[in-house]
Amino acid sequence: MSKQKKVKQLNPSLSVDCAIFGFDGSELKLLLIERSVESCTKKLLTLPGDLIFDGEDLDTAASRVLKELTGLKNIFMKQVRAFGDPKRLKKREDQAWLRSIRAKPEERVVTIAYYSLVNMNDYTPKPSSFAQSARWVNLDKSTDLAFDHQEIAFAAFDQLKINLKNHPIGFNLLPVKFTFSDLQKLYEVILGRTLDKRNFRRKMLKLKLVEPLNEKEEEGVPHKRSQLFQFNTSNYVLLLENGFDNFGF
Amino acid sequence: MSKQKKVKQLNPSLSVDCAIFGFDGSELKLLLIERSVESCTKKLLTLPGDLIFDGEDLDTAASRVLKELTGLKNIFMKQVRAFGDPKRLKKREDQAWLRSIRAKPEERVVTIAYYSLVNMNDYTPKPSSFAQSARWVNLDKSTDLAFDHQEIAFAAFDQLKINLKNHPIGFNLLPVKFTFSDLQKLYEVILGRTLDKRNFRRKMLKLKLVEPLNEKEEEGVPHKRSQLFQFNTSNYVLLLENGFDNFGF
DNA sequence: GCAAAAGTGTTTGCGGTACACCCATGT
DNA sequence: ACATGGGTGTACCGCAAACACTTTTGC
Structure with a gap:
């Protein structure tokens, strides 16, 4: 040896x-x-x-x-x-x-x-x-x-x-801080269809995969500033292993 | 060459x-x-x-x-x-x-x-x-x-x-003619839990994956004879490729 | 007549889907 | 003021889940 x-x-x-x-x-x-x-x-x-x-x-x-x-x-x-x-x-x-x-x-x-x-x-x-x-x-x-x-x-x-x-894998494609729009667009591109804003937000929040950050804003955009989110690490590892049976997209 | x-x-x-x-x-x-x-x-x-x-x-x-x-x-x-x-x-x-x-x-x-x-x-x-x-x-x-x-x-x-x-793959494990009980038990064993008889039957029939055979009977069993089924080949190939998004077990 | 599996409908609740308006900001 | 995307609530529908009794047959 x-x-x-x-x-x-x-x-x-x-x-x-x-x-x-x-x-x-x-x-x-x-x-x-x-x-x-x-x-x-x-x-x-x-x-x-x-x-x-x-x-x-x-x-x-x-x-x-x-x-x-x-x-x-x-x-x-x-x-x-x-x-x-x-x-x-x-x-x-x-x-x-x-x-x-x-x-x-x-x-x-x-x-x-x-x-x-x-x-x-x-x-x-x-x-x-x-x-x-x-x-x-x-x-x-x-x-x-x-x-x-x-x-x-x-x-x-x-x-x-x-x-x-x-599985909660989409986050790997995003920066640490992201808006719901970013996240939704990502899902839309991969799944190949548009999704409803309100329903998407509900689903994501129910899964407790994303958390709002206090630091709530972007800057200098010609519209209302959007809340920033990060993803919830502890839930991430859990769901990564087990998946969630009915994500429902 | x-x-x-x-x-x-x-x-x-x-x-x-x-x-x-x-x-x-x-x-x-x-x-x-x-x-x-x-x-x-x-x-x-x-x-x-x-x-x-x-x-x-x-x-x-x-x-x-x-x-x-x-x-x-x-x-x-x-x-x-x-x-x-x-x-x-x-x-x-x-x-x-x-x-x-x-x-x-x-x-x-x-x-x-x-x-x-x-x-x-x-x-x-x-x-x-x-x-x-x-x-x-x-x-x-x-x-x-x-x-x-x-x-x-x-x-x-x-x-x-x-x-x-x-995917409609379970049929590969069964004989050509089978009863709903056979099919259900198969699903129960693989999924690792019991399923409701009536709901199971409904789901399978809705997917049009199984067809009843006229030759409707087993023989010599100490209970009501069960209907025999075969699986629907044309639907099979379709669903094998595409899957069905929400099977819902 | 009894044991054993076949067969059959209805109700309830949740989750997916569809949908429209006001808000904050920069120009 | 206007254009741009941010953000929110409700109503409906379909599907999954739960649930109990009658039927046929062999013994």
Whole structure:
């Protein structure tokens, strides 16, 4: 049982891919990476992801990918599922890129997909670290992703939508202090429909998920100042585990 | 693009494990395999599973495991998620068994878990094919599974419970013709609580998921003969995809 | 006739939904 | 004064929940 382990190596058959969602106040965004393909003018848009190290936990790998890209730690994150279609990396342009970075680009890779929710204020992509650059993209526009990342992104979004109905996860997309309008717009964007102001407020308050702050105001807006809220941490952890059976959206 | 492919090989890092559920009319059962460990009197109870072939689709691998064990095809099956804790195979007795069958028993294996629902009448374990024997086990008793299979089984069951609330999947556990009592008992066992007869019937009929059969009777029972039902196939496929938002159990 | 499960309606309460007006603020 | 979003209360409806008695059959 010596402490000297063999050097960690990337397992060529296993990867994680992360659908990282953000909310800018009016639209749901997905954080994508643009990768340049040598010998080709076309660029690939992909989800952030990487092969997994031998002996690295799946959740850890996903956190690592997120951390390396954004610098963020302790971000809400949830596994969606595994994607392993043998053809998932076999499109012509995908192979072109893989050949430039993988020892065995032909190899089938099973990827474990995660989605995660970040407060967009906590991370602004820098204009191209090196060959690759990250950017926030509107989810609806995000057609034409490389590999099967389109499918993964939609699966992640579906999962998010379902989870949002029974779990208090939306807050991960918002700043600490937020207005009811912010919160409602977030729900509307994700659920894909408008909600009634009064009913929404009632529901949220009944669940005791949000608390009003004394510091009740915004400033300088051309209308009545809105009350600020934060979410109730203790209820959060409870409901995160158990969910609430009938949220009723 | 010649048709001659390299021989399929098992990928040492990837497996599938299946939580196969059955219903005997009063209890929910899980199909487990008892594996003898050489050089040890103790036997391991595991979920059916296997390494995945290179280039084999995940769903295909899961179907293969089920087919090889039970002979059944076209069975309802759903991915739960991937399990990849580096320590998941590291318990002492688990290692003992792995050493007897794996080239690299130390290797971390990521397993993709599935749950599947079968009609127990379609498969009765034969008393020990060879070194391994399968048997139906009550889910609640199924403590002491090898590896992390306990955790996987519970995760699969949780998934089943959630899915049952919004999807018409329970029928996969029943024979083609069944009574309302059968159906209700099934729901009660999975949801873990009793349900009201009349309310249950109403709900099921409103969803138009079950149809009464003319052949209305059982026989030789010491009470009023019950109507037989089958499930409505066309609604089934519809609701399977879309779910029904408010099932309301 | 007795035990055992089948079958059947009604009432109550909660929660979801729909809906319209006044308020505070900046320009 | 006007435009903009903030904030509030009520009425209705449908669905889930609770609940008890009669029927058929085998023994």
